[in-house]
Amino acid sequence: MMQRAVHITPENLLKSVQFKEGDLAKIAIISGQPQRVFMALEKLKNPIRNFSAFGYTFWTGKYKDKRVTVGNGGLYAPDSALITELLCVAGVDYLIRLGSCGGMREDIKIGDYVLAESALRGDGVTKYYVSDGFIPYADKELSNKLEEVFKKRVHRGIVWTTDALLRETKELVNNAISKGAIAVDMVTSPFLTIAQIYKKKATAILVVSDNLITGEIGFSSIRFFDAEKRMIDRAFDLIGVIDE
Amino acid sequence: MKVLFLQPPMGGWVTWGRHIAINVNHAQLAANLREWYPEIEIKVLDCRALRMDEKQMIDAIKEIEPNLIYMGDALQTTGVAAIHPRYKNAANLIKKVLPKTLVCVGGFFYGANAEKMLKETPEFDFVISGETEVTMPELAKELSKKDPNIPSIKGLAYRENGIVKLTEYRPLIKNLDDLPLPAYDLFPMEKYIGFNYVKHYVETYHSRGCPNGCRFCVGWTNYDPRGNRDWTCYRFRSGKRVVDELELLERRFGVKWAVMMDEDFNVNRKRIEELIEEMKRRKLKIKFFFMGRAPYFLRDKDLLKELREVGFICGLFGMEAVDEETLEKINKGIRIDEVEEAVKAFRENNIMSVVTWMVGFPDDDEWRIKYRFERLDKIDPDMAALQIMTPLPGIPMYEELKSYIVDNDLRKWDFQHAVVRTKYLSKEDLGRLAAWANREFYSQPGRVQRILYHKKYHPFCRLAARSYIETTEAHEQAAIKNEIFV
Numbered sequence: 001m002m003q004r005a006v007h008i009t010p011e012n013l014l015k016s017v018q019f020k021e022g023d024l025a026k027i028a029i030i031s032g033q034p035q036r037v038f039m040a041l042e043k044l045k046n047p048i049r050n051f052s053a054f055g056y057t058f059w060t061g062k063y064k065d066k067r068v069t070v071g072n073g074g075l076y077a078p079d080s081a082l083i084t085e086l087l088c089v090a091g092v093d094y095l096i097r098l099g100s101c102g103g104m105r106e107d108i109k110i111g112d113y114v115l116a117e118s119a120l121r122g123d124g125v126t127k128y129y130v131s132d133g134f135i136p137y138a139d140k141e142l143s144n145k146l147e148e149v150f151k152k153r154v155h156r157g158i159v160w161t162t163d164a165l166l167r168e169t170k171e172l173v174n175n176a177i178s179k180g181a182i183a184v185d186m187v188t189s190p191f192l193t194i195a196q197i198y199k200k201k202a203t204a205i206l207v208v209s210d211n212l213i214t215g216e217i218g219f220s221s222i223r224f225f226d227a228e229k230r231m232i233d234r235a236f237d238l239i240g241v242i243d244e
Numbered sequence: 245m246k247v248l249f250l251q252p253p254m255g256g257w258v259t260w261g262r263h264i265a266i267n268v269n270h271a272q273l274a275a276n277l278r279e280w281y282p283e284i285e286i287k288v289l290d291c292r293a294l295r296m297d298e299k300q301m302i303d304a305i306k307e308i309e310p311n312l313i314y315m316g317d318a319l320q321t322t323g324v325a326a327i328h329p330r331y332k333n334a335a336n337l338i339k340k341v342l343p344k345t346l347v348c349v350g351g352f353f354y355g356a357n358a359e360k361m362l363k364e365t366p367e368f369d370f371v372i373s374g375e376t377e378v379t380m381p382e383l384a385k386e387l388s389k390k391d392p393n394i395p396s397i398k399g400l401a402y403r404e405n406g407i408v409k410l411t412e413y414r415p416l417i418k419n420l421d422d423l424p425l426p427a428y429d430l431f432p433m434e435k436y437i438g439f440n441y442v443k444h445y446v447e448t449y450h451s452r453g454c455p456n457g458c459r460f461c462v463g464w465t466n467y468d469p470r471g472n473r474d475w476t477c478y479r480f481r482s483g484k485r486v487v488d489e490l491e492l493l494e495r496r497f498g499v500k501w502a503v504m505m506d507e508d509f510n511v512n513r514k515r516i517e518e519l520i521e522e523m524k525r526r527k528l529k530i531k532f533f534f535m536g537r538a539p540y541f542l543r544d545k546d547l548l549k550e551l552r553e554v555g556f557i558c559g560l561f562g563m564e565a566v567d568e569e570t571l572e573k574i575n576k577g578i579r580i581d582e583v584e585e586a587v588k589a590f591r592e593n594n595i596m597s598v599v600t601w602m603v604g605f606p607d608d609d610e611w612r613i614k615y616r617f618e619r620l621d622k623i624d625p626d627m628a629a630l631q632i633m634t635p636l637p638g639i640p641m642y643e644e645l646k647s648y649i650v651d652n653d654l655r656k657w658d659f660q661h662a663v664v665r666t667k668y669l670s671k672e673d674l675g676r677l678a679a680w681a682n683r684e685f686y687s688q689p690g691r692v693q694r695i696l697y698h699k700k701y702h703p704f705c706r707l708a709a710r711s712y713i714e715t716t717e718a719h720e721q722a723a724i725k726n727e728i729f730v
Binding site for chain 1: 683686687689690692693696697698710713714716
């Protein structure tokens with residue numbers, strides 16, 4: 001039988017990649033999509049590579065005299081949980097998530113932004129961290145600042161996180177809507193949950209790629225690409241107003 | 245004698261969005277006419293640029309009352325053979341209201357098929373065989389005489405008592421520097437727009453032919469087949485003369501981006517060196533694009549940095565196929581590693597790369613097309629211009645390909661519709677695979693962001709890329725659902 005309490009801890013993992021305290025910045029901008037990571041990376045001055053774990057790589061550099069870490073924070077709930085926890089243990093205090101989502105209100109258009117206030121936990125990973133009634137919240141102050149730097153319309157509200165993109169059925173979607181959700185993604189729940197457990201300030205901004213009510217799909221539309229680019233620019237504007 | 249250069253209402257390549265370019269063939273012919281026969285009155289009506297519909301076109305022509313109307317292109321990019329139904333329709337409408345006005349066409353597509361096209365198109369009075377630059381002005385001059393001697397004009401298909409006749413072969417122009425610069429001043433220069441977004445845009449044409457002579461190339465159709473492989477007889481304006489033209493465009497017309505449509509601009513290294521030197525000396529700001537061959541770009545790799553500095557922001561070279569057997573069959577004369585290296589060299593010098601490739605060779609099946617795509621994807625040019633095999637009569641491969649033609653509606657002969665089948669694929673399958681490849685290329689994470697937003701590339705290039713990405717759905721409509729765009 002296994003004798004240890006946990007097989008692998010975040011500390012074990014960080015040790016295995018030769019992490020040392022202070023390697024990462026206090027502020028991290030993370031995204032699931034590799035192209036967003038590379039676009040964010042281009043904004044850093046003299047970025048140095050920190051480590052790669054399970055194919056997720058992080059770099060730290062300077063943006064307007066502030067140290068910032070950027071990297072791939074996971075595409076789905078399980079890997080997002082893993083990476084978020086690693087970052088929290090590695091000393092990151094401010095976590096800014098750049099994601100994408102499907103709008104669940106007719107007025108939420110492709111290329112709009114959703115700022116998560118809290119998450120509806122439809123994922124499978126957070127139950128390993130918190131009890132059923134736990135509600136993950138974004139940091140209000142950080143989210144307010146993020147909303148301020150976005151000049152374009154931002155929809156604030158609850159984000160439903162699911163593990164099953166192809167099982168967003170009418171019943172499940174309408175159930176989430178009835179609980180106040182305005183958008184769906186596959187990451188926000190574990191991201192906010194774990195940041196909250198570690199008492200870190202986290203915010204998640206999501207660019208809208210499709211709409212579940214109208215059926216519109218825009219994963220490859222220019223509106224989506226342009227909004228994705230603006231989202232990265234604005235996230236860096238936020239760094240300027242964070243008091244570390 | 246009043247000559248009208250007419251560009252009738254028409255669209256363009258779907259992937260280029262709203263793209264309204266000057267007809268550079270018209271601008272050159274107008275300049276020649278003006279210099280050689282100044283007594284001839286010249287009028288220009290570019291309905292595409294002026295956004296005129298057919299009724300407005302006819303009203304305008306009635307007001308002008310021309311004796312001779314010329315329509316034609318030097319460039320395949322106007323719409324390949326899909327220009328013909330547009331010109332035929334315009335001629336038909338004109339003849340209804342001005343039956344005495346003569347209509348002449350020439351240039352791309354017509355050059356190699358003059359006699360045939362005149363026989364098939366009663367609306368036309370003349371079709372120029374081979375190069376238009378001398379023949380068309382001579383025709384206008386001859387028609388201005390009381391008793392014109394049409395058979396004396398070389399390189400012309402005409403009718404005599406209802407019978408179509410073809411005059412003697414017209415030899416090629418020897419020195420392009422002898423031609424005046426295109427008469428840009430006669431055209432609505434402020435109306436032209438490139439790739440949906442780029443204003444102050446112009447297309448230019450500084451050389452003729454290509455020494456390589458790829459067997460599929462539609463450039464052959466500019467030339468009289470009675471010549472001695474005229475398409476491969478490469479002639480060019482000197483680097484100095486090219487810069488004279490760019491200087492005129494920048495200083496007089498405020499042009500900011502010139503897309504040089506020479507099929508093969510970089511054959512001669514000395515010419516490129518001269519262009520760089522002249523651009524530097526005159527401190528021009530105009531940006532430019534040209535098409536060339538990958539081996540020549542590699543030969544001149546050491547010039548790329550300077551080229552970029554003097555305004556070369558984007559360039560194109562052809563790949564077409566990836567396997568040696570096909571490359572040999574089409575006489576492409578390149579190796580794939582050269583394409584790969586040229587893409588790399590462009591990127592190192594912040595020059596956006598565009599690579600052309602093709603589908604629709606007789607042996608193409610799904611595996612071959614997807615293998616070709618995978619290779620292209622790995623080479624990773626910034627942009628890929630996909631052409632579906634369009635076997636125009638006049639290209640060397642025509643005889644071999646004609647049994648594969650399954651759609652004779654020339655409105656679709658624009659590289660973006662499938663008009664052939666292959667040994668293994670129906671026309672529909674080929675169209676579907678073309679749409680698949682185009683979408684797959686322009687939805688690749690990382691590539692899309694690089695070509696849309698990376699500041700190493702000039703904004704004009706990024707806007708052109710935007711047009712390609714925005715039109716992937718429309719391209720699908722052309723390739724799969726036969727929607728007409730030209």
